[in-house]
Amino acid sequence: MSTTANQPIGVLGIGLIGGSFALALRSSGQKIIASDSSSEACRQALELGAADAASGDLAALAECSAVLIATPPGAFARALAAAESAGALETAQVIFDAGSSKRQITAQAAEILGERYRRFVACHPIAGTELSGVTAARADLFANRQVIVCPDAQTDPAALARAEQLWSAAGGQIERMDSCEHDRLFASVSHLPHLLAYALVESLFNSPDAEQMRQFAASGFRDFTRIASSNPDMWRDICLQNAGNIIAALDHYCARLEDLRQAIENQDAEKLHQLFGRVRELRNSWLAEQKFDE
Amino acid sequence: MSTTANQPIGVLGIGLIGGSFALALRSSGQKIIASDSSSEACRQALELGAADAASGDLAALAECSAVLIATPPGAFARALAAAESAGALETAQVIFDAGSSKRQITAQAAEILGERYRRFVACHPIAGTELSGVTAARADLFANRQVIVCPDAQTDPAALARAEQLWSAAGGQIERMDSCEHDRLFASVSHLPHLLAYALVESLFNSPDAEQMRQFAASGFRDFTRIASSNPDMWRDICLQNAGNIIAALDHYCARLEDLRQAIENQDAEKLHQLFGRVRELRNSWLAEQKFDE
Numbered sequence A, B: 001m002s003t004t005a006n007q008p009i010g011v012l013g014i015g016l017i018g019g020s021f022a023l024a025l026r027s028s029g030q031k032i033i034a035s036d037s038s039s040e041a042c043r044q045a046l047e048l049g050a051a052d053a054a055s056g057d058l059a060a061l062a063e064c065s066a067v068l069i070a071t072p073p074g075a076f077a078r079a080l081a082a083a084e085s086a087g088a089l090e091t092a093q094v095i096f097d098a099g100s101s102k103r104q105i106t107a108q109a110a111e112i113l114g115e116r117y118r119r120f121v122a123c124h125p126i127a128g129t130e131l132s133g134v135t136a137a138r139a140d141l142f143a144n145r146q147v148i149v150c151p152d153a154q155t156d157p158a159a160l161a162r163a164e165q166l167w168s169a170a171g172g173q174i175e176r177m178d179s180c181e182h183d184r185l186f187a188s189v190s191h192l193p194h195l196l197a198y199a200l201v202e203s204l205f206n207s208p209d210a211e212q213m214r215q216f217a218a219s220g221f222r223d224f225t226r227i228a229s230s231n232p233d234m235w236r237d238i239c240l241q242n243a244g245n246i247i248a249a250l251d252h253y254c255a256r257l258e259d260l261r262q263a264i265e266n267q268d269a270e271k272l273h274q275l276f277g278r279v280r281e282l283r284n285s286w287l288a289e290q291k292f293d294e
Helices: A017-025 A039-047 A058-063 A073-087 A103-119 A156-168 A179-205 A210-216 A217-229 A232-241 A243-265 A271-289 B018-027 B037-047 B058-063 B071-083 B103-118 B157-169 B179-205 B212-215 B221-229 B233-242 B243-265 B269-289
Strands: A010-012 A032-035 A053-055 A066-069 A094-097 A121-124 A144-151 A173-176 B008-011 B032-036 B053-055 B066-069 B096-099 B120-125 B146-150 B173-176
Touching: A010 A017, A010 A058, A017 A032, A017 A243, A017 B157, A032 A039, A032 A058, A039 A053, A039 B120, A058 A073, A066 A073, A066 A156, A066 A210, A073 A103, A073 A232, A094 A156, A103 A121, A103 A232, A121 A179, A144 A156, A144 A179, A156 B037, A156 B221, A156 B269, A179 A210, A179 A217, A179 A232, A179 A243, A179 B179, A179 B221, A179 B243, A210 B179, A217 B179, A217 B221, A217 B269, A232 A243, A232 B243, A232 B269, A243 A271, A243 B179, A243 B233, A243 B243, A271 B179, A271 B221, A271 B233, B008 B018, B008 B058, B008 B221, B018 B157, B032 B058, B037 B053, B037 B146, B058 B071, B066 B071, B066 B157, B071 B103, B071 B233, B096 B103, B096 B157, B103 B120, B103 B179, B103 B233, B120 B179, B146 B157, B146 B179, B157 B173, B179 B212, B179 B221, B179 B233, B179 B243, B233 B243, B243 B269
Parallel strands: A010 A032, A010 A066, A032 A053, A066 A094, A094 A121, A144 A173, B008 B032, B008 B066, B032 B053, B066 B096, B096 B120, B146 B173
Antiparallel strands: A121 A144, B120 B146
8 A cells, every 4th residue: 555545545425336445445444435325225324334434524524644535426527616615625635436438527627627627536346236325335346347447638647547546455356447438338238228127117017017017027137127226326426427428329229129129029040049049149158257156 | 826726727737837837836735747759858847846747648638627828939829729639628728828929929829729729828037047948947936926917908807817827926927019029029128138148158269269269258248248159949939920020120230239339430529428428327227126136
């Protein structure tokens, strides 16, 4: 660790992500100061050992050498601006975030931080569960998970190194990526599947046959829709912030669905079999490369 | 058990479903005779203890008091006709199946069995895994799982009782349902999610960006697409047999997806938040009623 190891690290927004980051770092002796507008979240964070101090007071972050902004994406700009106004970010060597969309966050940080923007590092740990809040936080949430880090030409190399060091200390594996590419890629691999799952639950359970649907939906449906239990605030914000990429991914997906619909309508046994066989191979070969314990 | 307990039960098609049924019944001492056109499947079934005898010889089923046809749905008619021609079904008190679509199977059974159709019971155990083949069979596959049984006006009550008794002995919980209603309902709760998962894997992994998609797809994607590793033969057959209901379910779903797309395009924060919040509640309340150990 660097010479700043004895200085506290700040976490603004102590939910699933902020709390898990805090638990991971506290387990190796790092002091954590949390700030959250919810007094209940602060109380729980202290109770769960996710912070040494936790309050609604942003000025308490002023002594921190690094500050993680871990609010839902839509609350990021407001939280960052409030922390900046409170003088809480003046001495931080790095200010970083953990949100699922990166381009708009980056633009907001540039606007709010001005000169200090060079100390900002946009980050996205590829980890989470369908649960939310600090009570769902786990010290191992980021263990062996990829953390996407999106520096740009203005990023201070020392700030970048410190952000990467902290995520590594929390268990993550660093991958650098351009923020535009990040948003395009995650629209497909993450945002799109969430929307498909949300739409499926809505399609089945908000219908005249909902009672029967509920009775006969089985484990396949459960797995398919697990991500539809995710935090609604966060997914609203992601949809708003990454709208263009998400719509493009959705349109590309719907074209595949239309192909499938045509093959079914045409009773095209050969095409269906080819498609299902190819997909099974694609998924199984992907799965074989992963570190999941499926 | 009835007086026929000492007579063997036949399983035509010894894969995941037939094998699991056989393992469950053999564990309570029931003699099982398997028939499969694949000599490899027969060898494996014997090795795994899923049958007392297994061969390609359909006539070996003639001494059975009950015969389960557990082929993929598209092979059902051929297998049933072959067994009927071989004189293998003359003394069976009940002939039943385990397929995921019921109306076409029922019509095929009526045509092939003629007078003996009254001894046929269309069944669908709501169980399975994304694996296939007898090597994936498990004695507890049907434990506490619903088994949909679709008798009609012609069904012999004794045959129905016997089919239900056998599924219960394998651990299943019986639910009776009209075959048309079955097909309409399962088009939504089961067939549609499978198609959505297949289309997603195709959309991501059969694209110019496939390599990056594969690198960053995470556990949400894994869970969402688990069912896309299912048996391609079976899913081709289900699509062909239940095409009308599946297309209706797909169209209903795509209308929900279009609503969502509009809300994203319009940056309608309120609508997105409402939808995601409602869906989370719907799914979580559904999950709370289930016996899953999620």
